[in-house]
Amino acid sequence: xxxxxxxxxxxxxxxxxxxxxxxxxxxxxxxxxxxxxxxxxxxxxxxxxxxxxxxxxxxxxxxxxxxxxxxxxxxxxxxxxxxxxxxxxxxxxxxxxxxxxxxxxxxxxxxxxxxxxxxxxxxxxx
Amino acid sequence: xxxxxxxxxxxxxxxxxxxxxxxxxxxxxxxxxxxxxxxxxxxxxxxxxxxxxxxxxxxxxxxxxxxxxxxxxxxxxxxxxxxxxxxxxxxxxxxxxxxxxxxxxx
Numbered sequence: 001x002x003x004x005x006x007x008x009x010x011x012x013x014x015x016x017x018x019x020x021x022x023x024x025x026x027x028x029x030x031x032x033x034x035x036x037x038x039x040x041x042x043x044x045x046x047x048x049x050x051x052x053x054x055x056x057x058x059x060x061x062x063x064x065x066x067x068x069x070x071x072x073x074x075x076x077x078x079x080x081x082x083x084x085x086x087x088x089x090x091x092x093x094x095x096x097x098x099x100x101x102x103x104x105x106x107x108x109x110x111x112x113x114x115x116x117x118x119x120x121x122x123x124x125x126x
Numbered sequence: 127x128x129x130x131x132x133x134x135x136x137x138x139x140x141x142x143x144x145x146x147x148x149x150x151x152x153x154x155x156x157x158x159x160x161x162x163x164x165x166x167x168x169x170x171x172x173x174x175x176x177x178x179x180x181x182x183x184x185x186x187x188x189x190x191x192x193x194x195x196x197x198x199x200x201x202x203x204x205x206x207x208x209x210x211x212x213x214x215x216x217x218x219x220x221x222x223x224x225x226x227x228x229x230x231x232x
Contacts, residue, residue, distance in 0.1 A: 035221070037169075044210075044212065044223060044224075044225050044226045045161075045163075045169065045212055045214075045223040045226070046223070047221050047222070047223065050221075059219065095168055095169070097169075099216075102219070103218075103219060104219060105219065106218045106219030106220065107218075108218075109155075109157045109216060109217045109218065110157075110216040110217075110218070110219070110221060111174075111216060112159035112171055112174045112214065112216055113159070113161070113169075113171060113214070114171050114174075114180075115171075116168040116169055116170065116171075117168065118168055119168050
């Protein structure tokens with residue numbers, strides 16, 4: 001059974017840095033994509049960006065370009081979402097989710113987010 | 127691509143038929159998924175390719191549509207269906223979610 005296990009909740013101060021993680025288990029080959037999704041308190045789902053675990057090919061959506069860094073370590077099947085300087089407005093639940101197919105050029109269809117992590121709550125407060 | 131869901135919330139009785147609409151800003155063919163997010167939980171994929179129920183999803187859930195207009199139907203609402211439902215297109219590199227529809231029991 002494929003599982004995505006995320007790191008635990010974080011409480012940080014504005015201006016601090018943070019790196020949260022998402023580890024995939026139960027999937028033999030790193031030939032899949034991991035997306036990160038933000039959910040602000042009481043709000044909907046926002047796709048932040050995506051990374052291909054095999055070669056770390058990455059795409060960010062415009063609102064998050066330059067705001068976060070997505071990276072991966074193929075050897076331990078783990079992807080990361082990182083902030084250099086947190087703001088109170090980064091307070092949210094962050095989910096990772098697995099996709100089997102994604103065409104970074106946009107010329108072909110992707111696949112849905114078939115498996116989700118349990119979420120990591122990030123609270124930024126002074 | 128903008129995905130617009132309606133209504134944003136609804137309240138229905140147990141056993142009622144519930145319909146949620148999702149409209150895409152452009153033709154997404156049948157590359158449309160539905161997710162269920164129960165309170166305090168992560169989203170879960172319910173339906174892919176407009177109408178393909180995922181393994182383990184009760185048959186009271188169904189999806190239909192094509193192009194720009196899609197529908198999620200719960201044929202007989204159950205208490206365990208209380209959740210927010212999101213549509214998502216995946217026909218290209220622009221993977222957008224709808225704003226969500228919160229379903230409650232009357």
